[in-house]
Amino acid sequence: MSNTLLRVALLLALPALANAASQPLPLPDRDTAAPAVATPVTAPAIPTTRAALDPAQLQELRRRYAAWQGLPAAERARIRDAAQRMAALPPAQQQALRARFDAQDQRFRDGWLLGPQLGQAFPKLQGLFGYLPAEQREPALAILRQLSLDQLAQLSLVAQRTPPQERDQVRSQFLALAPGARDAWLKQNVGH
Structure with a gap:
């Protein structure tokens, strides 16, 4: 072949x-x-x-x-x-x-195009990251690929608990975080 x-x-x-x-x-x-x-x-x-x-x-x-x-x-x-x-x-x-x-x-199925790690987490992240404005897609993917499995699991909980009317705000907050601030933000937002 x-x-x-x-x-x-x-x-x-x-x-x-x-x-x-x-x-x-x-x-x-x-x-x-x-x-x-x-x-x-x-x-x-x-x-x-x-x-x-x-x-x-x-x-x-x-x-x-x-x-x-x-x-x-x-x-x-x-x-x-x-x-x-x-x-x-x-x-x-x-x-x-x-x-x-x-x-x-x-x-x-489309979530799996993001690879094994994100593909596995994507059904739970769908609400928060499934429908991004075009200018946020690549930066969001780069950030999501930097996350550990634990961080992805925590972000999945945040995504599932976020009401639709708050998704844009929560996603923007998360994407604006410095890498060192993500753990504290995730812990704070999972605790809600």
């Missing part, structure tokens, strides 16, 4: 791979192992040329590629590892994981 086609395949599978990266893969017991003959599972065909894509598909690939390029190197490495683990699974298990991911709400 050419390098371009490999990239396109990875971009098409990025949300499912990110989801797989955050969850342990269930290993079958020896007693319940799959039969020796597995039913073949066909993946959706990946167009081999740009001309074979309709405009919506091309726009979606560009969006996913931009998301991939925006991820820190460590997050991309986690996704590559997840892709390798997923590729090693039996086809039926791969299909089941994809189906489980595809059954989720679109907003949930």
Whole structure:
């Protein structure tokens, strides 16, 4: 497979791979192992040329590629590892994981384009960070990527407890904080 086609395949599978990266893969017991003959599972065909894509598909690939390029190197490495683990699974298990991911709400799936760490936290951060003005998107993502897992968990609580009419104010306060002031702000706002 050419390098371009490999990239396109990875971009098409990025949300499912990110989801797989955050969850342990269930290993079958020896007693319940799959039969020796597995039913073949066909993946959706990946167009081999740009001309074979309709405009919506091309726009979606560009969006996913931009998301991939925006991820820190460590997050991309986690996704590559997840892709390798997923590729090693039996086809039926791969299909089941994809189906489980595809059954989720679109907003949930789109959150995984932010990478494994933010993708896992995004459903709870959605209310506070899901609908940002364009000028706040990149700075907000940069700040969110700097947060530890504990800080993301605390911010998730703040996001869930913030009434819709106060979200803009709370988000602006948080984004204006110096890195050293975030812990104290989070503790103060989680305590409410």
